[in-house]
Amino acid sequence: MKKSQKKLRKSTVNNLINYAIVAAFYLVVTVMIQTGSATRHMKSMLVPICVAVILAVSLNLVIGFLGELSLGHAAFMSIGAYTGGLLSKFIANQFPQIPVAVRFPVSLLAGGILGAVFGALVCLVVLRLKGDYLAIVTLAFGEILRSIVINLEFTGGAAGLKGVPQDASFTYGIILVFITLFVIQNLVKSKHGRAIQALRDNTIAATSVGVNATRYKLIVFSLSAFFAGVAGVLYSHNYSILTAGTFDYNYSIEILVMVVLGGIGSIRGSVIAGALIVMLPEMLRSLQDYRMLIYAIVLIVMMIFTSNDTIKMYMAKYNPVNFVKNSMTAKKSQKEEN
Amino acid sequence: MAVKPSERIMVPLPSHSIVPIEDMHKAPVLQTHQLGIDFGGLTAVNNLNLAIGPTEICGLIGPNGAGKTTVFNLLTNVYQPTRGTILLDGYDTKGKSCDQVSKMGIARTFQNIRLFGKMTVMDNVKIGMHNQLHTSLLSSVTHGFGYKQAEKKAYDKAKELLDFFGMADLRHHQAGSLPYGAQRRLEIVRALATNPKILLLDEPAAGMNPSETAELMENIRRIRDEFQIAVMLIEHDMNLVMGICEGICVLNYGEIIAKGTPDEIKANPKVIEAYLGKKADK
Numbered sequence: 071m072k073k074s075q076k077k078l079r080k081s082t083v084n085n086l087i088n089y090a091i092v093a094a095f096y097l098v099v100t101v102m103i104q105t106g107s108a109t110r111h112m113k114s115m116l117v118p119i120c121v122a123v124i125l126a127v128s129l130n131l132v133i134g135f136l137g138e139l140s141l142g143h144a145a146f147m148s149i150g151a152y153t154g155g156l157l158s159k160f161i162a163n164q165f166p167q168i169p170v171a172v173r174f175p176v177s178l179l180a181g182g183i184l185g186a187v188f189g190a191l192v193c194l195v196v197l198r199l200k201g202d203y204l205a206i207v208t209l210a211f212g213e214i215l216r217s218i219v220i221n222l223e224f225t226g227g228a229a230g231l232k233g234v235p236q237d238a239s240f241t242y243g244i245i246l247v248f249i250t251l252f253v254i255q256n257l258v259k260s261k262h263g264r265a266i267q268a269l270r271d272n273t274i275a276a277t278s279v280g281v282n283a284t285r286y287k288l289i290v291f292s293l294s295a296f297f298a299g300v301a302g303v304l305y306s307h308n309y310s311i312l313t314a315g316t317f318d319y320n321y322s323i324e325i326l327v328m329v330v331l332g333g334i335g336s337i338r339g340s341v342i343a344g345a346l347i348v349m350l351p352e353m354l355r356s357l358q359d360y361r362m363l364i365y366a367i368v369l370i371v372m373m374i375f376t377s378n379d380t381i382k383m384y385m386a387k388y389n390p391v392n393f394v395k396n397s398m399t400a401k402k403s404q405k406e407e408n
Numbered sequence: 409m410a411v412k413p414s415e416r417i418m419v420p421l422p423s424h425s426i427v428p429i430e431d432m433h434k435a436p437v438l439q440t441h442q443l444g445i446d447f448g449g450l451t452a453v454n455n456l457n458l459a460i461g462p463t464e465i466c467g468l469i470g471p472n473g474a475g476k477t478t479v480f481n482l483l484t485n486v487y488q489p490t491r492g493t494i495l496l497d498g499y500d501t502k503g504k505s506c507d508q509v510s511k512m513g514i515a516r517t518f519q520n521i522r523l524f525g526k527m528t529v530m531d532n533v534k535i536g537m538h539n540q541l542h543t544s545l546l547s548s549v550t551h552g553f554g555y556k557q558a559e560k561k562a563y564d565k566a567k568e569l570l571d572f573f574g575m576a577d578l579r580h581h582q583a584g585s586l587p588y589g590a591q592r593r594l595e596i597v598r599a600l601a602t603n604p605k606i607l608l609l610d611e612p613a614a615g616m617n618p619s620e621t622a623e624l625m626e627n628i629r630r631i632r633d634e635f636q637i638a639v640m641l642i643e644h645d646m647n648l649v650m651g652i653c654e655g656i657c658v659l660n661y662g663e664i665i666a667k668g669t670p671d672e673i674k675a676n677p678k679v680i681e682a683y684l685g686k687k688a689d690k
Contacts, residue, residue, distance in 0.1 A: 253549050260548030260555065261534070261541045261562070268524045268535045275522035278484060279602050280510035280539040289545070 085255045088338050089248065092123075095345075096244045113240075115352060117308040119345045120243025121301045124250045126328035126344035127337055128297035131254055133326070134335030135263070136290045137270030139201065142192065142208030143298050143325045145215045148317035149188050150181030150299025151306035152225055155234040157181075158307065162235045174237040178246070178303045185299020186292040193291035197284060212319055219314040230313035231306075238307035246304060247341075250297050255337060257293070266290055331372050343372075435498060437462045437605050437638045438483070438514075443492035444662075445482055452478045453662040456492065460606065460655075465632055466640045467653035469673075471682055475662040476642045477519055480608050484516050485509045497605055511539050513605035517595040517612060519642075525584025529575065529594055532583045533566035536601025569597050572634070573627065589620050596627070600635065607631065609641040613648050621645060625652050650674070658682065 099116060102108040125143060132140045154177035161173045192211050196204045219225050226232060257263050266286050268276035277283055306312045328347050332339025350368065354361040375381055436459040443456040453475045460466050468476050481487045483494060485506050494501045496512050504512070515536075524532050534541075541562055547553035570576045573593050578586060583594060592612060599607055609628070613621045625648055632639055643649050649656060650670040658666040658673060660682040666673055673679055 256549050256551045260551070261538065261543045261558070262545060262548050264527070264531055264535050265538055267527055267531075271524035271526055272522045274486070274506075275518065275524065276535070277506035278486075278510060278516055278518075278522075279536050279598060280507045281535070282505075282507045 088251055092247055116240040117238050117243050119348045120247050121305045122348045123247050123341050123344035124297055124301040125325045126340035127250050127254055128294045129325050130329045130340045131290055132294045133329050135266050139205040140208045141205045141322045142212040144317040144321035145212035146185045146189055146295040146298035147302035150185045150302025153184045154181035154303030155231055155306035155312050158235050159233055170237050178300050181303035182296040182299040186296035189292040189295025190288055193288050209319055212322055216314050230311045232311050234306050238304050243304055434462050436460055437497055439495040441493045443489050445487055445490045455663055460638050462638055463636055464638050465653050467649040467656040468642045469649055470659035474659040476659055480610055484514055510602055515599035515602045515604035516608035517599055517610055519610040521591050523583040523591055529581055529583050530566055530579040532598050533601050534562045536598040537562050569601055573597055606638040611642055613643055613645045621648055628652055
């Protein structure tokens with residue numbers, strides 16, 4: 071019984087560490103801004119980092135926990151971005167007396183919900199598909215949506231949507247990251263999360279013990295698309311212009327890279343990798359021509375490190391935390407012997 | 409979402425049923441009527457009539473490719489039957505999905521082990537209890553509104569079940585890392601966690617040594633006695649089948665060629681022919 075409580079606590083601690091990482095990041099950045107040591111360039115990356123983290127964590131729910139490959143995450147994001155952007159623009163023009171603190175959350179919710187609706191619709195279409203086929207359909211969905219948005223009148227067409235109020239701030243972004251982490255980490259640890267992971271490990275066995283596969287696929291796809299939509303709203307309120315070209319399949323692949331880089335199924339990995347992928351190209355700017363080369367090498371090395379069991383074993387062995395723990399227990403047992 | 413109990417149908421036992429005498433006055437937990445399935449032009453199972461008593465241990469044997477696993481897949485609605493009906497505790501399972509049939513009270517194990525390999529032993533059992541835990545999506549997202557009580561209940565019951573099979577110490581291990589025998593046992597525990605009325609075991613003794621098989625026999629008996637459920641098993645190990653089954657069905661080319669007690673089956677010339685072939689004419 072004691073052992074189990076310890077284990078339970080361990081998984082809770084893991085979740086708390088994730089919150090702590092985000093909180094620490096927020097504190098450090100706030101202090102830097104207050105003391106004036108943050109460059110303008112750095113400040114401009116803060117909201118995109120939050121957007122990337124939300125996207126990576128929500129895509130990890132589909133890839134890491136449901137075990138399906140979705141390449142349309144940028145499309146769900148664009149739905150949120152346009153819905154939220156248009157709504158905020160409308161509210162700002164028609165009802166200027168409504169404060170930002172009301173306008174922005176309403177847009178976030180609207181963008182998220184519409185994203186979730188489209189997530190559910192796509193899921194219904196691909197219900198019978200698995201693996202590569204599902205990935206191709208979601209990819210096609212993204213491209214179709216992009217073409218539609220470019221050709222629509224009210225989205226601003228190819229020229230892009232202008233005049234979205236810039237309501238997004240780093241604080242909003244961090245709050246949304248917290249909410250995303252809270253919902254997804256809690257879900258994964260519950261009955262529903264177990265059912266989702268069971269479907270990933272063995273669909274036939276999962277249905278044979280009474281897990282409704284259709285229901286859980288719908289839940290995961292719409293929840294993941296909800297957060298992608300929220301990230302989209304945050305994104306659209308950060309820039310003065312919103313173009314459909316941003317949300318092409320390259321962007322979906324970039325989100326996928328974040329998930330793979332952080333380790334499939336690892337939420338903390340997604341958080342760190344999401345931030346890293348946004349910062350890395352900027353950090354390597356001084357290297358000019360070698361920038362993309364180093365970027366690629368980092369990706370390859372990280373993927374080898376996060377997916378190779380032998381390397382993982384060695385990393386665990388020489389992990390400073392484990393090392394201290396092991397040496398302490400060794401000392402203890404030595405003392406007992408004496 | 410509970411399965412809407414459609415009308416409960418009570419069909420009199422067919423005259424050739426193999427329900428043991430002590431179960432005769434009770435309604436059978438599982439009945440099939442002229443059950444059959446075709447795969448294209450191939451008739452895999454045909455004219456299958458079964459009646460299994462509420463606390464019976466029934467064996468389903470037959471040569472390789474006779475259609476035994478297909479019968480299990482039909483009973484759990486992995487395949488929809490082409491012909492015939494299945495009555496589970498008196499309710500027709502026609503048109504139901506796998507998960508709905510599981511809710512109605514049928515649980516199974518698989519010939520090739522299908523555990524949730526990346527999850528812990530405890531979580532594997534908890535998934536078995538999926539439909540007995542009533543945690544809403546909201547409470548599982550917020551970890552409030554009765555989440556803690558439900559998890560506690562699940563933990564306690566899963567531990568009890570694991571204890572029953574002497575596996576409580578393994579509960580934090582990854583299911584995929586367990587030794588073969590323990591994986592087989594865990595699959596049975598997971599199936600039992602769904603609170604079934606009938607448990608289908610597909611070759612539970614495959615790949616086991618004689619002492620493990622003996623332990624398995626003891627476990628199957630204990631399951632029936634403790635949980636008061638019916639057990640139906642496919643097995644090639646004749647010592648096990650003859651040792652614990654009260655009734656045995658022999659399947660060949662998708663049709664039942666013999667039914668009866670172990671002694672009757674052993675003496676049945678049709679069964680001997682199916683397994684060993686015909687005596688050559690001199």
